[in-house]
Amino acid sequence: MQSILKKYFGFSSFRPYQKEVIEKIIEGNDSLIVMATGSGKSLCYQVPPLVVGKTGVVVSPLISLMQDQVMSLKQRGIRAEFMGSSQTDSTVQSRAESGQFDILYMTPEKACLVPSSFWSNLLSVGLCLFAVDEAHCISEWGHDFRVEYKKLDKLRGLLVDVPFIALTATATEKVRMDIVNSLKMQNPYVAIGSFDRTNLFYGVKSFNRGQSFVQELVQEVSKFVRSDGSTIIYCTTIKDVEQVFESLKEVGIKAGIYHGQMDNKARAESHRLFVRDELDVMVATIAFGMGIDKPNIRQVIHYGCPKSLESYYQESGRCGRDGIASVCWLYYTRSDFAKADFYIGELHSESQRKAVVESLMAAQRYCLLTTCRRKALLGHFGEKFPTDKCGNCDNCTSTKMERDMSKEAFLLMACIQSCRGKWGLSMPVDILRGSRAKKIIDAQYDKLPLHGLGKDYSSNWWKALGYQLISSGYLRETVKDIYRTVSLSPKAYQFLSSAGPDHQPPLFLPLTSEMVNDEDNKHASGKVGEIKSLATLECEGFSEAEKQLYHMLLEERRKLARSLGTAPYAICGDQTIKKIALARPSTKARLANIDGVNQHLVVTHGNNFLRIIRDLSQGLNLSLDGEATVQTTAITRKVYPVPNQPRKLTPAKFEAWKLWHVEDLSIQKIANFPGRSAPIKEQTVLDYLVEAAQEGCEIDWIRLCNEVGLTHKVLSDIECAISKVGPTERLKPIKDELPEDISYAHIKTCLAMQKLGVSLKGTPSSPHDAQEAGQLPSKETESSPCSARKSPTEEPLADKALAQDSVASSGKVEETTSLPLTRGQGVNQPKAHLEDLLPTKRQKLGSPDDESSLALKATESSIYDWLKNQDGVSLSEILEHFSGSEEQSVIDILSSLEVDFLIYKKTNLYMII
Numbered sequence: 001m002q003s004i005l006k007k008y009f010g011f012s013s014f015r016p017y018q019k020e021v022i023e024k025i026i027e028g029n030d031s032l033i034v035m036a037t038g039s040g041k042s043l044c045y046q047v048p049p050l051v052v053g054k055t056g057v058v059v060s061p062l063i064s065l066m067q068d069q070v071m072s073l074k075q076r077g078i079r080a081e082f083m084g085s086s087q088t089d090s091t092v093q094s095r096a097e098s099g100q101f102d103i104l105y106m107t108p109e110k111a112c113l114v115p116s117s118f119w120s121n122l123l124s125v126g127l128c129l130f131a132v133d134e135a136h137c138i139s140e141w142g143h144d145f146r147v148e149y150k151k152l153d154k155l156r157g158l159l160v161d162v163p164f165i166a167l168t169a170t171a172t173e174k175v176r177m178d179i180v181n182s183l184k185m186q187n188p189y190v191a192i193g194s195f196d197r198t199n200l201f202y203g204v205k206s207f208n209r210g211q212s213f214v215q216e217l218v219q220e221v222s223k224f225v226r227s228d229g230s231t232i233i234y235c236t237t238i239k240d241v242e243q244v245f246e247s248l249k250e251v252g253i254k255a256g257i258y259h260g261q262m263d264n265k266a267r268a269e270s271h272r273l274f275v276r277d278e279l280d281v282m283v284a285t286i287a288f289g290m291g292i293d294k295p296n297i298r299q300v301i302h303y304g305c306p307k308s309l310e311s312y313y314q315e316s317g318r319c320g321r322d323g324i325a326s327v328c329w330l331y332y333t334r335s336d337f338a339k340a341d342f343y344i345g346e347l348h349s350e351s352q353r354k355a356v357v358e359s360l361m362a363a364q365r366y367c368l369l370t371t372c373r374r375k376a377l378l379g380h381f382g383e384k385f386p387t388d389k390c391g392n393c394d395n396c397t398s399t400k401m402e403r404d405m406s407k408e409a410f411l412l413m414a415c416i417q418s419c420r421g422k423w424g425l426s427m428p429v430d431i432l433r434g435s436r437a438k439k440i441i442d443a444q445y446d447k448l449p450l451h452g453l454g455k456d457y458s459s460n461w462w463k464a465l466g467y468q469l470i471s472s473g474y475l476r477e478t479v480k481d482i483y484r485t486v487s488l489s490p491k492a493y494q495f496l497s498s499a500g501p502d503h504q505p506p507l508f509l510p511l512t513s514e515m516v517n518d519e520d521n522k523h524a525s526g527k528v529g530e531i532k533s534l535a536t537l538e539c540e541g542f543s544e545a546e547k548q549l550y551h552m553l554l555e556e557r558r559k560l561a562r563s564l565g566t567a568p569y570a571i572c573g574d575q576t577i578k579k580i581a582l583a584r585p586s587t588k589a590r591l592a593n594i595d596g597v598n599q600h601l602v603v604t605h606g607n608n609f610l611r612i613i614r615d616l617s618q619g620l621n622l623s624l625d626g627e628a629t630v631q632t633t634a635i636t637r638k639v640y641p642v643p644n645q646p647r648k649l650t651p652a653k654f655e656a657w658k659l660w661h662v663e664d665l666s667i668q669k670i671a672n673f674p675g676r677s678a679p680i681k682e683q684t685v686l687d688y689l690v691e692a693a694q695e696g697c698e699i700d701w702i703r704l705c706n707e708v709g710l711t712h713k714v715l716s717d718i719e720c721a722i723s724k725v726g727p728t729e730r731l732k733p734i735k736d737e738l739p740e741d742i743s744y745a746h747i748k749t750c751l752a753m754q755k756l757g758v759s760l761k762g763t764p765s766s767p768h769d770a771q772e773a774g775q776l777p778s779k780e781t782e783s784s785p786c787s788a789r790k791s792p793t794e795e796p797l798a799d800k801a802l803a804q805d806s807v808a809s810s811g812k813v814e815e816t817t818s819l820p821l822t823r824g825q826g827v828n829q830p831k832a833h834l835e836d837l838l839p840t841k842r843q844k845l846g847s848p849d850d851e852s853s854l855a856l857k858a859t860e861s862s863i864y865d866w867l868k869n870q871d872g873v874s875l876s877e878i879l880e881h882f883s884g885s886e887e888q889s890v891i892d893i894l895s896s897l898e899v900d901f902l903i904y905k906k907t908n909l910y911m912i913i
């Protein structure tokens, strides 16, 4: 699995759930996968066919989506095709049934129409799985019901032992059950991931429809696309689509248009140009929907409130599918909330009409929210967000003004009480504003003492207050058929009972952007405001020249894609281009090692890529073979008052250290820090910290030991194991001496502490002791518990570590005075005492004679065999192990193993594929 992942997709680790799901499918289980858009569901059905060498059939609702996926798979060297009405190659079907494809896409119609002999032929050559993508289309309860999907159950009888896989990004409990029952799935493995799209920023603003607003929007979008990338603007009407599109074109933005009244050919052309990065902005109705596989959309703007939160989540979720920070803005007007009639259309049943109104109300509540939007969005799908502030939505990042609105709240509540809860918000608001409309006169509401008392505020202001009172539990909004009514809750009665026209208990509420706009004449038109721009490349550790290189490489990728008739993202993702811009590989092996670079890319375009990288880098005065770690963050980072990044430390490692040391984040939080395409392992973070310490960064060892569970007992166990095993450059023999729960990370940390001369003695015997002690580990002055058990001729642990270190770095043992005592001693690092570190028996470890008699020679197979049993080893460890070979010849062998995709390098450790 791991090798297929690297070879065909270029990735070196699975995202959450992928591995488990793939294993279950390979075992033959039916599976239901409910995971967020962009979480990597496709990989779950794309990997198994390549592992078992049998065809995987995938049913997908849209031809354009299938075509894009087939295009991407072909770019990865995977044999993929689709069967559907627009397939022009008449040989596809016969080639498919003889098993010539790894992955075969089909429309649901086609899957039901092909003769049963097609399936029996395919079964006889090997059918690995039958996947149903966008499986919510099967359910009438889902938001995109398709009749043809319902008929897929017929195939269950034909494909008895084939695992059925259903995938969707949105499904309620009811829809999930419906999918499982409709596809007659047997005891399926169910994987339900989080719906949280951590890399997306959510923001909402009110606006007033009109040309001046559109002009402003166009200005902001044009700034955004120049610096950040592709944008979709969703409009609720075709008229709006055309207006926005024309305005974008007028200022020279490369924009496309897409809506239901365009003919198929024109729509397909718009779609094609957008996915191929020939257009920067797509202005569309929601007809531009499901079939978008482009992972590098950086922004989705809604010009008008969508009809439900489900559709908002889906549509906004089309951005940032590659995991890079992206933004979602929603602009609404009050009139959007009164569109129930428009959406209800042909619906006849009261329950369906009610469902539409309720969906619209949920979307409205989202727009008017003054608390964390992510929490509300996830809550709508039944997922609990652990904190009240996500830090990546407009409500969490801007400071909202609060004001005592007890007087206004009193007037509105009293007016609703006078109306006896028979109306929606418009009636009491009109009464307060002193309207003399016929309905008011007829009901004699103009006689109420409250009539006209609220003229100072606009109707929108009062309605915004009404929704603040609904969300804070004073008012209740209910739907009868399609009509909404507003009434008082017990909380409001309590408030009214303790208040009067001249005195009210304080009631502080946040001002919504609409209220602020309304009170501030300058903003009366409803401003676009500045669209949040994304984390800049500088934040990700790019120099000015590297930034230029990144943009040039994007352009080169686009040119290459154009010449191949494919989409740029199908060649490799934006994140991979970033890594290439930082690493600037000079050899195929180095290129192959970059995350996201697959074998097909290296073999077919490797030379071309290397030449372009070399030429562009030369032109920009950038050296080749730099470091390749990109940090993407969804949040703008602080400027840290910390020393400069040590030269040998990659940006990722330095960043991890800063988050731990300066920001005081836990290792766990750093591992899951938002903005990365996928979380990194906690063990990797620990490795980063240890390396940072070795490069001179300050580390609070007590805190680190506490966090990783390195108690004094564990440390002394490791120490004993090291002395038992004797001198070795390998960690495995030490690990084998220790209980299961002592990890490689513990051992590496312990060795690093020894190398840096940090005492094992000062560490606590339990995490609790450490807190009590509140001290830094000190230089060891007593003998360790283990040293008491050592024979008098054995050298202290620190000696071994240091002796190994000097063997590792120079190939021979140096005199004791040049021990690397200053290395790793950053600010406040305790200094080691020379006399304690003096090796007494170093000749035992490193005499040249011993070395040569033990020296191993490196060959492709000896390196490969050795790596098989390791948990990842560094170049210096490999050189040390194969000390019988020249350094350059070891490096050459490693390179050729990498180019052949037999090994790969991850965080500077070589691993077997």
Ligand SMILES: Nc1ncnc2c1ncn2[C@@H]1O[C@H](COP(=O)(O)OP(=O)(O)OP(=O)(O)O)[C@@H](O)[C@H]1O
Binding pocket: 011, 012, 013, 014, 015, 018, 035, 036, 037, 038, 039, 040, 041, 042, 043, 168, 169, 295, 321, 322, 323, 573, 677, 678
């Ligand atoms: N293990 C991985 N490591 C890095 N990137 C990955 C990994 N798995 C998938 N991706 C990338 O994530 C992006 C989204 O993946 P994918 O299209 O499979 O998502 P999805 O869940 O099917 O989304 P949707 O619901 O929109 O169809 C793609 O660019 C893909 O290459």
